[in-house]
Amino acid sequence: MARVLQNPISHFLTTSILFFFLTIPSIQSNYGFVKVVSENKIKLKKEKLSHLRFFWHDIFTGKNPSAATVVQAPSNTSRTSFGRIVVIDDPLTEGPQLSSKIIGRAQGLYTLASQQVVSLLMAMNFAFIEGKYKGSTITVLGRNPVRDKVREMPVIGGSGLFRFASGYVQAKTYKFNMTSGDATVEYNVCVLHY
Incomplete structure (x- = not known):
């Protein structure tokens, strides 16, 4: 009786696939880095836009x-x-005057990141200290071409009442002193959060 030889590549693939499927249950039960979690378990409420x-x-x-x-x-x-x-550890106020009520701090940094125009790369947290959002933060990371009338940057996250935050900010210069570099900028933040 003639013996049929199996193609070595085919044999390797069949053995590899079989090994993979036989080891999946043991990998899943022993692997502790990632775990699927129910939204109810972390008490997520309905997403809202603020x-x-x-x-x-x-x-x-x-x-x-x-x-x-x-x-x-x-x-x-x-x-x-x-x-x-x-x-920066810049005050955030309700109104345009520095004497207005402080509602938080912008903490982080920015760098002048363009050789052609004055444009900042901003990485900052808006850390709130007043009202319902006290202790919560919104994180912004993006390009800010400061001479544009309105600049838009993404919200990339947050903490506290802004967990899972996403959205955008629009920055508009209210006042800028060319000599000192002091600036007041109006921020409008649209953020989706739970």
């Missing part, structure tokens, strides 16, 4: 500046200060 409006104050002058340059632009850079990095 609109927040406040003013961001970037202050380099005075006794208590809220912005500090931590890396200066190289001397051979363009007129845009390409490469400069600023760390």
Whole structure:
């Protein structure tokens, strides 16, 4: 009786597939890095859309500046200060005056990230200290071409009452001092959250 030889590649594939399917249950039961969780278990409520409006104050002058340059632009850079990095702990207020009620802080950093136009890469948390959202944050990461009338940046997350946040912010310069660099910017935030 003649014996039929199996193609070695076919034999390898068949054995590999069989091994894969036989080991799936043991992999699933022993693997502790990822687990599917029910939305009810983490008590997610219905998703809602909130609109927040406040003013961001970037202050380099005075006794208590809220912005500090931590890396200066190289001397051979363009007129845009390409490469400069600023760390911020800026007050967020209800109205455009710094004397308005403080509702939170913008904490993070921005860098001048364009050689052609004055454009910032912003990475900051809006950390709220007042009212219903006290202790909650909204995280923004995006491009801010500061000479545009209105700039839009994405909301990439949040914490507290802004868990699973997504949305966008629109920034509009209210006041800018060319000499000191101090600025007041109106922020309108549209955020989806639970």
